[in-house]
Each structure stands twice: as C-alpha cells, then as structure tokens.
Amino acid sequence: MIVLTKMIIGIQCSKCGDLQYRTLSLFxxxxxxxxxxxxxxxxxxxxxxxxxxxxxxxxFPCIYCGQTHQLVEKRENIWGKNVVKLKCMGIELPxxxxxxxxxxxxxSQEMKKMFVQFASKMVEDDELDGEFDNFxxxxxxxxxxxxxxxxxxxxxxxxxxxxxxxxFADRIELYCERCEAIAVIYxxxxxxxxxxxxxxxxxxxxxxxxxxxxSYKGQNKIKNN
Numbered sequence: 638m639i640v641l642t643k644m645i646i647g648i649q650c651s652k653c654g655d656l657q658y659r660t661l662s663l664f665x666x667x668x669x670x671x672x673x674x675x676x677x678x679x680x681x682x683x684x685x686x687x688x689x690x691x692x693x694x695x696x697f698p699c700i701y702c703g704q705t706h707q708l709v710e711k712r713e714n715i716w717g718k719n720v721v722k723l724k725c726m727g728i729e730l731p732x733x734x735x736x737x738x739x740x741x742x743x744x745s746q747e748m749k750k751m752f753v754q755f756a757s758k759m760v761e762d763d764e765l766d767g768e769f770d771n772f773x774x775x776x777x778x779x780x781x782x783x784x785x786x787x788x789x790x791x792x793x794x795x796x797x798x799x800x801x802x803x804x805f806a807d808r809i810e811l812y813c814e815r816c817e818a819i820a821v822i823y824x825x826x827x828x829x830x831x832x833x834x835x836x837x838x839x840x841x842x843x844x845x846x847x848x849x850x851x852s853y854k855g856q857n858k859i860k861n862n
Contacts, residue, residue: 644716647745648723648733649752651698652680654776656749661685661735663716666693683723683733699732700752701725706732720744730755753780774827775804781833782811790838793818800841816843823849 642663649656659674659682666672671686683697693715696707706726715721720736722744731748734741756773782802785791792798793813801812811820818841822829832849833839841847 642716644735645738645741646674646683646733646735647741647748648674648682648697649700649748650676650678650680650682651700651703651732652676653678654700654752654772654779656745657682658741658745659683661715663712695721695723695735697723697732699725699727701730701732701755702727756780771824774824774830775809777830778809778822778824778833779804781830782809782839785838791840793841793843795841795843811839811841813841813843816841818843818845818847820847820849 644661646659646661647656648659653676655676655678657674657676661672666687669687671684673684674682676682681698683695686694686696688694688709691712692709693712694707694709695715696705698705702725704727706723708723710721715735718737720734720740722731723733723735724731730751731744734744734748736744756776779802782791786798789798791800791811793800793816795813795816795818797813797815801814803810803812808824809822811822813819820839820841822833829849836849839847
C-alpha cells in the first residue's frame with residue numbers, strides 16, 4: 638500500500654490576488670502542531686493545525702469577503718487521492734486546493750479564470766463600497782498590464798521591457814530603472830480601466846513622467862520630471 642505524504646497547495650493570496658503554490662508534507666507535523674504558509678508579498682496564505690485523532694484544521698483568509706474561513710479534515714482526506722477544495726463560505730467560489738500536483742494545477746487554473754471573471758463583474762458594479770471596489774480595480778488593472786507585457790505592448794522606449802511595478806493606496810507606478818521614465822496610473826475610479834483599454838499599449842519615455850487619471854476625462858498627460 639502506498640501512503641501519500643506530500644501534497645501541493647494552490648491558493649490565491651487574499652491581499653495581492655497572486656496564485657501561490659506550496660508543498661504540504663505530513664512529516665512536518667511530526668515536530669510541529671501548526672504550520673503557516675505566506676505569500677511572496679508576506680501576507681498569510683493558509684495555516685494547517687494538527688488536532689487529535691488524526692484530524693487537521695485548515696484556516697485561510699478569503700480574497701472575496703475578507704474573512705478567515707476554516708474547515709476540519711481527516712488526515713486521509715488531505716493526504717489522499719481526492720482534492721480538498723478551499724472556498725469562500727459566502728459566495729461558494731474556490732480560493733484554493735490541496736491535493737496531487739496534476740489535479741491542483743488543473744483546478745487552480747480554472748479557479749484563476751473564475752476569479753478574473755468575478756473581478757471584471759465587480760468593477761462594473763456601481764454599488765460597491767470604496768475599499769472593496771478599489772481592490773478589484775487594482776487587480777483588474779494588473780491583469781491588463783500583464784497581458785500587455787505578454788504581447789510586448791508594455792515597456793520603455795529606451796529598450797527596457799522589464800519595468801518595476803509598485804502598488805500604492807491611490808495609484809500604480811511603472812518605473813524604468815534604465816532611464817528613470819515613470820508612468821503614474823491613478824486608481825481612484827474604475828474609469829481608469831476603460832482608459833487603459835483605449836490606450837492599448839504603454840511605452841515610457843526617457844526623463845518623462847506619464848500621468849493617467851480618470852479625472853482628466855480620459856486624456857493622458859505627459860509632464861517633465
């Protein structure tokens with residue numbers, strides 16, 4: 638009989654939205670009662686605690702509702718052939734999976750598509766509260782920038798295609814380390830997503846700062862540093 642001892646966790650970070658993968662080993666609990674996993678942005682992804690009688694508690698912050706969800710599973714359910722689904726208890730959408738790599742990979746990619754679709758719908762909702770709306774604006778904007786980069790539609794005219802991206806409370810900044818060109822994209826309103834769609838591509842210019850803000854009625858302004 639083959640006993641499975643290592644599983645893969647695929648889960649979306651509740652803070653940055655990035656899909657992260659971690660290895661969950663049964664042997665780790667021979668010395669520890671609780672193991673926590675963190676995102677590259679340093680936010681908590683998931684905590685697994687060993688209980689009595691072969692049970693484990695799984696706790697994870699939710700990207701959708703902001704609450705921390707938990708479930709209790711038997712050891713054989715986690716380190717078995719089936720996939721454990723981690724989901725938002727409110728809207729029943731998946732947040733992550735624990736299981737064999739081939740199954741988690743497939744399920745996580747489908748989960749990512751569902752989240753992008755959900756985020757797109759959320760930024761179209763005029764009744765959202767500000768903080769919740771802002772998160773999905775940022776996420777949708779980062780998705781658009783990522784797709785631009787994949788199509789070679791994002792970079793700097795100096796030839797640098799690897800721009801630094803920084804997220805602030807009111808804006809996203811793109812920065813070229815080679816020539817110090819900057820683009821500042823304000824995120825105070827979801828209209829900025831339409832503006833970025835209309836622009837279609839972003840190429841910074843040496844010694845220039847490019848301001849993109851919906852308060853300018855869709856007009857993009859270029860100013861000297």
